[in-house]
Amino acid sequence: MSSHSYNKIWLHLIWGTKGHQKTISPGVRAKVSQKLFEIAQDKNIFLKSCHVHSNHVHTLIDMLTNYSIEQIAKYFKGISSNYLKKEGILNSRFSWCKGYGVFSVSESVVEKVIKYIKNQDEHHRTKTFLEEVQEFLVVNNLEYTDNWFLE
Numbered sequence: 001m002s003s004h005s006y007n008k009i010w011l012h013l014i015w016g017t018k019g020h021q022k023t024i025s026p027g028v029r030a031k032v033s034q035k036l037f038e039i040a041q042d043k044n045i046f047l048k049s050c051h052v053h054s055n056h057v058h059t060l061i062d063m064l065t066n067y068s069i070e071q072i073a074k075y076f077k078g079i080s081s082n083y084l085k086k087e088g089i090l091n092s093r094f095s096w097c098k099g100y101g102v103f104s105v106s107e108s109v110v111e112k113v114i115k116y117i118k119n120q121d122e123h124h125r126t127k128t129f130l131e132e133v134q135e136f137l138v139v140n141n142l143e144y145t146d147n148w149f150l151e
Helices: 026-042 069-086 107-118 129-139
Strands: 010-016 046-052 056-062 101-105
Touching (some): 056 069
Antiparallel strands (some): 010 056, 010 101
């Protein structure tokens, strides 16, 4: 990147477990989160916030121009999945869904998004992951298809 180029592209990246199975126990969530921060550091991706729930993950990242969104999602999902399987933390059939959701975040609401991510446990006492995804799609004027995050 040129020293005369500037960018700040905040992204709220969300993905779930295959079939949104609640396979990530509370004791494993911290390990997954730690691994995601390690991946981010290794790949020079600025991961501002992360929350791992029983069947999905929310992250807030500052997008670098040398990676595509797809590359970042593949790094997070692929490396963390391999780690969980290799270490025997989750069973060998564990996998993330094929898809993900990614939504742009204005600098003016970064703190609000961080709070939203941190409050996932409270949030999901009244709302399922599917309901949450559907709301994100409606707010962002995207058409819902029921298989993008199930497969």
